[in-house]
Amino acid sequence: MxxxxxxxxxxxxxxxxxxxxxxxxxxxxxxxxxxxxxxxxxxxxxxxxxxxxxxxxxxxxxxxxxxxxxxxxxxxxxxxxxxxxxxxxxxxxxxxxxxxxxxxxxxxxxxxxxxxxxxxxxxxxxxxxxxxxxxxxxxxxxxxxxxxxxxxxxxxxxxxxxxxxxxxxxxxxxxxxxxxxxxxxxxxxxxxxxxxxxxxxxxxxxxxxxxxxxxxxxxxxxxxxxxxxxxxxxxxxxxxxxxxxxxxxxxxRGADWGSLWFFFQNRQWPFLGDAGRVDMLGIVSFGLLCLAVAVLALTAPTRPRLMQLCFLVLAAFMVTNKVWSPQYVLWLVPFAVLARPNWKPLALWQVAECWYFFAIWLYLVHVQPGNETLGIGDGGYFAAVWARAITIAILAAFVVRDILRPEHDVIRQGGVDDPVGGVFDGAEDRFVLRMPSRTAVREAAPEAS
Incomplete structure (x- = not known):
């Protein structure tokens, strides 16, 4: 048997x-x-x-x-x-x-x-x-x-x-x-x-x-x-x-609904509101944010988790894009949750996204000829635009803090590394950029004669 x-x-x-x-x-x-x-x-x-x-x-x-x-x-x-x-x-x-x-x-x-x-x-x-x-x-x-x-x-x-x-x-x-x-x-x-x-x-x-x-x-x-x-x-x-x-x-395509560039153009800001520069501004700003993420990824004392970096890069792409449609929130929700599953900043962000959802349609009513008394004007609409950007920036700041201080990362409690990272999970660091400490710089400097 x-x-x-x-x-x-x-x-x-x-x-x-x-x-x-x-x-x-x-x-x-x-x-x-x-x-x-x-x-x-x-x-x-x-x-x-x-x-x-x-x-x-x-x-x-x-x-x-x-x-x-x-x-x-x-x-x-x-x-x-x-x-x-x-x-x-x-x-x-x-x-x-x-x-x-x-x-x-x-x-x-x-x-x-x-x-x-x-x-x-x-x-x-x-x-x-x-x-x-x-x-x-x-x-x-x-x-x-x-x-x-x-x-x-x-x-x-x-x-x-x-x-x-x-x-x-x-x-x-x-x-x-x-x-x-x-x-x-x-x-x-x-x-x-x-x-x-x-x-x-x-x-x-x-x-x-x-x-x-x-x-x-x-x-x-x-x-x-x-x-x-x-x-x-x-x-x-x-x-x-x-x-x-x-x-x-x-x-x-030019700067369109939801984007920060649309705000700058609407308010006729110098340089940032130049429609002829919007492609360059979007590419350069996204590139600078990606460079910041790269420096963070390669200098952080503990290797960041894959989902943390995915969230940061995707958030940077959305904030600097020429267009920021309401449904773009669907891109970010799963990565935001996997990067930092803390309900308070997530809930705050969701409130901002819902606020924008209602604001964009009321604004589109307001700008229609003959509907000037309906909907909301520039002030209410652009407040919603900035609310989205600010709450995503808050989420990103918490993710950056978790990367720099892993003891705050709820995923890494109990000795866990990066369970979604595949080959990166538990991998040793082989290439890390380290800024020399002040002590090391002083010791390396020649003594004054």
Whole structure:
């Protein structure tokens, strides 16, 4: 008779590890339903067809009007029949859903509904992946922030950001399990959907330099390049003009809603408000913040955790970007929670994001001709713009403090290093920049004669 090798203790450990996935997945589904319900005045009340009411009811979405703006209603194929201002991951999804809803009654609404189903599935998948990542940090329930964050419910279906979020989180789960090529492939798909995940290679590079773990990074870069090329190449070869629209549009676009540059231009600040310099200002300011993160990563007494650096770089990208749409909060929520799961600054930030969400729509009403008595003016709107930037800066300051003083980092309690870091977890420092201490400088100086 063969004795079973499993033990009740091992089975119980597996059960405890699996426990958070179902309830948190259900919470994500609840968040997806609440986000859909928030769009009810537009989806069921017809406010989308009224340029004022969709803002006063706070239910605007990019998805519905793009059915017409991208000529999907005319049966044109994205990129091939009409240039699309989004990367091919989104354009391909548009094409699939276009085929499904063409010929139905009210296809614009059906286009929105089917897109919502994909985004809802992406939210659930993203939360489940985050449960796994947060579970590595012994805090799986932190994923509830992503499932039910107030700003997420308000902004979930403005655009296609949730799909990119799920792919990005999946990439870091693969990295944590040392599946480096897979991690790169998932990041390649994410970048083919929304371009912002490309900045997440910065933290990987910095930690690879500090630990000299370059081969895993090269595998990931290879996976990203191969995947991105495979996905994009058919469009580049056969519909180049339509494919390049996203990149041309991004480069030509000026300072727009939500960005600090839009504030500077509106208030006509010298230099900072110069529309002709906005690209240069954005690149230089982002570069300087990235340089500061690099110095921090390579000089900190204790190697930073991967999620800490990801949060800092992504926050820098958002604050310095030419555009800061309400739904960009979806990019940052999981990384903010994984970097520093402290509810007070997170809650303060969520309040600021919700404030901005309502402010932008009221401001868009106010600037419409004939609506000068409605909504809010420049003062209320730009106060909300700065509230977002300031609360993110507060979050970043706490993360920097945790890096410089790891005893404040709740993840590193009990001798834990970087459980999401994969090959970086427990790795020795091989390349660290050290500023010479004053004592060392005095000892090295020649004695006065």
């Amino acid at each position: 063969t004795r079973s090798t499993s033990t009740p203790g091992a089975a119980g450990s597996v059960a405890r590890a699996a426990l958070p996935f179902v309830p948190l997945g259900l919470l994500a589904a609840l968040g997806a339903i609440l986000a859909y319900a928030w769009k009810a005045p537009c989806r069921f009340g017809g406010a989308w067809n009224d340029g004022t009411q969709q803002f006063l009811n706070f239910c605007y979405t990019d998805i519905y009007p793009l059915w017409w703006n991208e000529k999907l209603d005319q049966g044109l194929t994205p990129y091939f029949g009409h240039p699309v201002e989004y990367p091919v991951g989104i354009g391909s999804l548009m094409w699939v859903i276009q085929k499904l809803v063409t010929g139905t009654s009210d296809p614009g609404v059906r286009f929105f509904d089917l897109t919502v189903i994909v985004m809802a599935a992406s939210l659930v998948a993203g939360v489940v992946v985050m449960v796994a990542l947060a579970g590595l940090q012994r805090r799986p329930w932190d994923a509830a922030w992503y499932a039910l964050a107030p700003a997420l419910i308000l902004t979930a279906y403005i655009n296609w950001d949730l799909m990119c979020g799920a792919l990005s989180l999946g990439a870091f789960l693969a990295w944590s399990r040392r599946a480096h090529f897979t991690a790169g492939a998932l990041l390649g798909l994410a970048i083919a959907t929304k371009f912002y995940p490309i900045v997440l290679f910065g933290p990987l590079l910095l930690l690879a330099l500090r630990t000299r773990k370059l081969p895993p990074l090269l595998w990931a870069v290879g996976g990203t390049v191969i995947t991105w090329v495979v996905v994009n190449l058919p469009f580049m070869l056969f519909a180049f003009d339509g494919w390049k629209r996203f990149y041309v549009f991004s480069s030509e």
